[in-house]
Amino acid sequence: MTTPRTSTRAARLRAATLAVAVAAALVPAAAAAALTQPDPRAGLAPGTQQDEDGAAFTDPLRDAETAAEGMELLAERSKPAYVGAAGAFNYSNINSDIAFQGDYAFSGNYRGFGVYDVSDPGDPVLRTTVNCPGGQGDVSVHGDLLFMSVESGAGRVDCSTSPTSAVFRGVRVFDISDPLAPVQVAGVQTCRGSHTHTLVTQPGVEDRVWVYNSGTAGVRAATQLAGCRPSSTTDPLTSAYSIDVIEVPLADPAAARVVGSPRVMASATSVAGLNPGGTQPTLPADDPRASAPGNAAGGQRVSATAACHDITAYPAIGLAAGACQGDGLLLDISDAANPRRVTNVTDPNFAYWHSATFNDAGTKVVFTDEWGGGGAARCQPGDPTNWGANAIFDIVRAADGTPSLQWRSYYKIPGVQAENEVCVAHNGNLVPVPGRDVMVQAWYEGGTSVFDFTDSANPEEIGFFDRGPYHPTVFHQGGYWSTYWYNGAVFGNEIFLGLDTWGLTGTAALSEDEIAAAAAARVPVLNAQSQEPVVHEPSFTLVRATSDQAVRAGALSARDEAGVARFVDRAEGLAARDARAASATLRAKAGQLKGVGQEALAEELRRLADEL
Known part of the structure; x- marks a missing residue:
């Protein structure tokens, strides 16, 4: 393993931050942010590996320069080797999402998933690898079960790559009663496969769970899966504009089945989806989003709403937030088997509504925009700071309790990335700092960012980690797919390099005691798209x-x-x-x-x- 070159600028800035903190005690977060100018992420040295002619390469090193503030890199682990997988820069072999249970992290990959012992975040150990190709590979866990998304037509029912095996596209179910020896016990086929899925529980119901499946691929032919109907704006039975609700009896997971396909994206007056897509309007001067910090006041080209990319459920408040291509949705999930849309919003600066995170109180939602589909967005100087960003909405309830979404602000990391780095808002979750709304989030090759949105109109970055480009000139999509806080540490799935872990470190904007209090709020399981209330015991x-x-x-x-x-x-x-x-x-x-x-x-x- 090559040791990363740590930015001397970042080291000087950390020393300066400490000196100021000692001299002036705790200062406001806005003042703390000023300490990071100039930004140490600007101009990080790239990785060095290349072939003998200096051309494109296939295996990345970790020797690009790094910069960090408020985050300490604890460990780096190479991506697991999957049977028959191509090289590190092959896009059929990339790390995706992560789920956690007890001492284990389940690291998804387009080729299967790896199981890490993370009892010591400073020394994670890969214990086993499950080879099961099929694309996306998002994972979630509940009790003795692990669920895995499969979207690609390369998926096979038996996890093989044999062209003679039956095609599988949907949600796989594994028995992980022995986490080191997972066994596939079920699979639920769906018409559009499974790009992502969300595990949903219902308070008071202990014998079953539900999985909300989101498929974004083309609809399968009815000859391959009965009941599938092509995408259509006129056919009321089309397989578009809906999600799949899969019911899973915990005592008999092999009996898991689709029990409904609510058309939560269909408009009230037609079969077609809510947002037809296309170039969005430029905002009028009196719209508060037009005067928000940044240089983009609408005009984004948005996807038509025909599927949800990701749904985050918060059963304790009876709501889920759906990031659904051209719209952000709030769903009533008080009856988990029958989710229904209660409101939706569009945003003229959003290209592709990608994911969502509630604050712990359930009064705000952070939606992300995957501008450029994750392969073209940038965070360079001069790039729109309102595109490829987060949009923070307050949940406002009418007198009768009906919720609506009201925009408050955008948040995007500083535009200091290199021209050959893709950078866009991606997956993250809450850091359970008491009394504050704090989130850690992946930004692909923009690294990871920790930000405070307690004041939803004025979010502030309070920590970060970034690594320079893989190569001096060659562009490769990559970076962090997900960065999540789990029981006292941050874990990141780097698309090509592997699993990284960090500890948060005290700064003027986030104290050591706040970090320790967050670490004390331990949970037995974490699926970032299945939120549970944070509990802070007196201490x-x-x-x-x-x-x-x-x-x-x-x-x-x-x-x-x-x-x-x-x-x-x-x-x-x-x-x-x-x-x-x-x-x-x-x-x-x-x-x-x-x-x-x-x-x-x-x-x-x-x-x-x-x-x-």
Whole structure:
């Protein structure tokens, strides 16, 4: 393995950030962002491997220069070797999405999936590889089952590459009761295959789950799969404009079947989809999106809405967010077997609605735009900062509870990437920082970014990791498909290089106590497209994190902060031998916090006192 060259500019900036933090304590995030100018991601040295003539190459090295702030690279692992797979830069052999359960990460690939032991994020170990070609390879897990998307016509029912085996396009089901020896136990064929899928549970229902399947490929012939009907704007039975709802009995997964195909993308007045596609209008000057930071005020060429690319479900609030080519949807999933559209939005700066993430409170949605289909978008100087970006929407409810989506802002990483790097918003999830809305997200060759959208109208980047191009001049689509937070670390599937892991590091914009409090909110399983509420148990770390936030917001002076720290340290010292005294100490301090912006800290002090 070649050691990456770490940017000396990034190192100097990290040192400067630390010095400022020591001298000025915690400063506002906007001021912290100013510390990163000039951006250390600009002009990163590319990788060096090439053939003897200096032409295009087939196997990438990890020796491109890197830059990071607020993120520490912990480990790099090469992409698993799949039987019969072509070289690293062959597009039938790329890493895709990741799911997590217990000590394991299940890393999807167009050729199958790898199973890593990630009990130590600093030393992930590939334990086994499942060879099962078919394209996309998105994975999710539930109990003893793993689900895998197959879209390509190269998929076969027996996971082989034999042309004589029956074609499989849809959702595979594996038994992972032994995670190191997965066994395929079922497969549900669908008319458009499976580009992505979403695991959906229903509160109170324990014996089954549902899978919302999104197929974006052409419709299969009825001779290959009965009931499939070609895409059409006039045929009410067309296989377009719908998703597949697959019901999976947990006691008998082989009985999984499609139980419905709700036409959630069809318009109210015709068979065809909501957005017909084409070039979108230029925004009028009085539209708030026209004056948003950036140099694109509409005019994007958008895909017609005929399929959902990705759906994120949040069963606890009864909603799912669908990123559906030309539209963003909200779905009512209170009856998991029968999702229905409740509202939709378009955006003149979006080309292809790709994925969605709710905030924990369920009051916001971050939608991503895969401008250029993931193969052409850029983040270069002068490129539109509102194209290939995130759009942040608030969920606003009417008096009768009906939700709507209201645009608040765009977020895109700085335009400093090289001309031979593809860069666009892609998959990410929440970092469970208490009291804040923070997300980590992949940007293909733009690396990974950590940003705060607590103020949905003013998102701010608070951390990043980036690697220079694979090659000095040759363009290859690649970079990070997914970067996800899971139980205290960040994991990234690099399309061609493999699995990377990071730890978040304290900065003025995100303190060590906030990171520790996020790490304490552990979960037994993570499917990024199946959100569950974050639970923060009362703790001394949580109190200190909340104190950091009050300081950053200007609600606690340095003197007040020191006073809080003394009381908390005293209570922690007492807790093991005299819980009653520790509790009284915390309550006493809580009673003194009556200023504006101190409410959350007082509440955490009382919660911890109750717990003791």
